[in-house]
Amino acid sequence: MNITELSINEIISLLTEKKLSVKELVTQYINKIEANRNLNLTSETFFEKALKEAEKSDNKEIKDRLPLEGIPIAVKDLFCTKDQITSASSNMLKNFCSPYESTVTQNLKDSGAIVLCKTNMDEFAMGSASDTCNIGKVINPWTNINEKPLTPGGSSGGSAGITALNGVCFSIGSDTGGSIRQPAAFCGVVGLKPTYGRCSRFGMVAFASSLDQAGPITKSVDDAAYALKFMSSYDDKDSTSSKEQMPDLFSKLNDGVKGLKVGIPKEYNLDNLSSEIKDLWATGEKWLKDNGAETKEINLTHTTYALPAYYIIAPAEASANLARYDGVKYGFRAKGTFKTIDEMYCATRAQGFGKEVKRRLLIGTYVLSSGYYDAYYLRAQKVRRKIINDFENVFKDVDLILTPTAPSEAFHIGEKNDPIDMYLNDIFTVPASLAGLPAISIPAGLGINKKPLGLQLIGKSFQEDILLRAAKTIEKCANFKKYIGNKSF
Numbered sequence: 001m002n003i004t005e006l007s008i009n010e011i012i013s014l015l016t017e018k019k020l021s022v023k024e025l026v027t028q029y030i031n032k033i034e035a036n037r038n039l040n041l042t043s044e045t046f047f048e049k050a051l052k053e054a055e056k057s058d059n060k061e062i063k064d065r066l067p068l069e070g071i072p073i074a075v076k077d078l079f080c081t082k083d084q085i086t087s088a089s090s091n092m093l094k095n096f097c098s099p100y101e102s103t104v105t106q107n108l109k110d111s112g113a114i115v116l117c118k119t120n121m122d123e124f125a126m127g128s129a130s131d132t133c134n135i136g137k138v139i140n141p142w143t144n145i146n147e148k149p150l151t152p153g154g155s156s157g158g159s160a161g162i163t164a165l166n167g168v169c170f171s172i173g174s175d176t177g178g179s180i181r182q183p184a185a186f187c188g189v190v191g192l193k194p195t196y197g198r199c200s201r202f203g204m205v206a207f208a209s210s211l212d213q214a215g216p217i218t219k220s221v222d223d224a225a226y227a228l229k230f231m232s233s234y235d236d237k238d239s240t241s242s243k244e245q246m247p248d249l250f251s252k253l254n255d256g257v258k259g260l261k262v263g264i265p266k267e268y269n270l271d272n273l274s275s276e277i278k279d280l281w282a283t284g285e286k287w288l289k290d291n292g293a294e295t296k297e298i299n300l301t302h303t304t305y306a307l308p309a310y311y312i313i314a315p316a317e318a319s320a321n322l323a324r325y326d327g328v329k330y331g332f333r334a335k336g337t338f339k340t341i342d343e344m345y346c347a348t349r350a351q352g353f354g355k356e357v358k359r360r361l362l363i364g365t366y367v368l369s370s371g372y373y374d375a376y377y378l379r380a381q382k383v384r385r386k387i388i389n390d391f392e393n394v395f396k397d398v399d400l401i402l403t404p405t406a407p408s409e410a411f412h413i414g415e416k417n418d419p420i421d422m423y424l425n426d427i428f429t430v431p432a433s434l435a436g437l438p439a440i441s442i443p444a445g446l447g448i449n450k451k452p453l454g455l456q457l458i459g460k461s462f463q464e465d466i467l468l469r470a471a472k473t474i475e476k477c478a479n480f481k482k483y484i485g486n487k488s489f
Contacts, residue, residue: 102203130157178429
């Protein structure tokens with residue numbers, strides 16, 4: 001039995017029955033990570049500390065064990081963890097040791113989870129391929145021997161990759177425009193973006209504050225429900241945190257989709273969409289119908305404007321959020337003698353930020369500048385409102401929306417050099433982000449190159465329970481585990 005492949009429930013049962021120790025469990029996951037260092041999935045590891053925590057867990061009485069007692073997890077390197085480096089994969093924060101803990105990681109630790117490592121990512125979460133990291137590119141575990149390295153997607157590429165590798169039970173990522181769902185699709189795992197406000201943003205290094213949302217990347221839909229339950233909470237330290245009560249994620253998880261109405265958006269059927277993606281999408285619709293759901297074509301009229309609106313709003317918010325990195329109080333400061341503080345600022349930001357971050361900061365600063373604010377930023381916000389209205393109108397008639405997660409399977413690192421071409425990877429995920437809606441990617445098949453493809457479900461605000469029910473149905477029908485039986489990981 002390969003313990004690292006087991007679900008959270010299965011591991012908890014083994015630990016409770018004393019058939020497995022937490023130390024044995026943690027050691028197996030550590031060995032898996034160590035054996036695959038070449039994939040560059042981690043930015044920081046805490047193995048010694050994790051083993052000490054494992055021993056403490058093993059010494060607890062069964063009655064004193066916490067819900068996630070001894071469960072090894074990984075955390076994207078933009079979640080602050082107290083007294084540990086949080087770099088957001090940027091030279092700007094290369095040596096930043098956080099004096100406090102993010103609410104999401106604190107919630108998980110308070111539930112008994114053990115953090116094994118921080119995962120590599122696109123710098124400041126700006127990217128779709130995890131190739132803008134300051135310590136090198138992340139490699140998808142689905143890369144075959146002698147094959148040119150594949151991207152794991154981004155920006156949560158390290159989190160998706162380490163979950164696919166079975167290097168942890170589950171990982172935590174963040175999703176601004178698709179940064180959980182797209183890498184989950186590329187790596188053949190489940191990626192859940194909860195409703196905006198469901199999980200606290202306190203202690204997350206900000207990219208775009210009106211879009212950023214924490215979420216789990218897991219090996220199954222059941223595990224996603226488990227992770228979401230314990231990582232989410234209302235938080236008065238986050239002004240956007242919601243008091244909306246979490247629904248029961250488990251009581252109806254296996255009830256299927258009978259009686260649910262699922263929308264198929266006409267606008268997502270792009271002219272240049274590959275036949276393999278179209279076929280998988282049609283297959284997903286058939287799975288839902290065969291299990292009792294009703295499907296119907298819907299119109300999300302302003303979908304075509306979602307991507308350009310996003311790439312105005314997100315860089316604008318990034319421009320404001322990243323203005324704090326000036327080399328004065330913390331983080332990187334350029335070396336040398338400067339005549340003015342402005343010279344020091346300019347040198348620090350030029351040297352500390354990578355190419356993609358600087359590109360987005362320039363865009364954001366431009367659209368916020370005098371004379372362009374109304375023409376770009378204000379107009380983009382109006383478009384966002386129309387996109388939200390589209391979803392609100394559609395959800396009067398349907399319970400869920402089914403789409404592809406990404407327009408392709410994982411591509412080779414360096415294959416897409418054009419920034420616009422790279423941004424188009426988010427075409428199916430951005431609309432739900434702009435609307436603040438919950439969405440999940442489920443591995444559902446393989447593409448022409450035998451790499452994972454995902455299907456996306458979008459749900460109504462704060463109805464993650466229905467979203468997970470439908471996802472579980474797709475998961476059962478797809479039976480994706482059959483595709484990974486012969487993989488080395």
